Amino acid sequence: MDAYSILMDVIVIGVGIYFLYLWIRQKKENTIVKWNKLLPTGATAKNCKDVDAYLKEANPFVLLLGICSPIYGGVDLLFTIRKTINLNITMVFLVIYVVLLFSVSFKLMKISKKYWPTL
Numbered sequence: 001m002d003a004y005s006i007l008m009d010v011i012v013i014g015v016g017i018y019f020l021y022l023w024i025r026q027k028k029e030n031t032i033v034k035w036n037k038l039l040p041t042g043a044t045a046k047n048c049k050d051v052d053a054y055l056k057e058a059n060p061f062v063l064l065l066g067i068c069s070p071i072y073g074g075v076d077l078l079f080t081i082r083k084t085i086n087l088n089i090t091m092v093f094l095v096i097y098v099v100l101l102f103s104v105s106f107k108l109m110k111i112s113k114k115y116w117p118t119l
Contacts, residue, residue: 005076006077006081008076016073019062022062030051049117058108064104
């Protein structure tokens with residue numbers, strides 16, 4: 001069980017780093033990254049109604065995931081490896097992270113439908 005937990009924690013940390021990289025790149029270039037996994041299937045910057053407005057609306061949520069994913073992954077990794085953090089604290093972080101993940105996903109889906117209505 002520990003090996004599986006460690007693997008999942010490393011994946012969550014990696015996903016958080018990907019979100020941070022995605023946020024930095026989109027903020028720096030002010031365009032939608034071609035391989036953005038948060039976009040609907042078939043969505044590109046070319047068929048977006050307003051790229052600037054989309055980035056202005058979606059980027060804060062990408063940043064939020066980019067900050068919270070490594071924090072949760074790190075807390076759970078510390079619990080799994082060192083057992084220095086109480087299990088109850090880890091469970092609270094898990095519940096907060098799952099709620100955040102689902103709410104941000106639904107919000108990004110809503111934003112995507114707004115800027116790509118035909119998809």
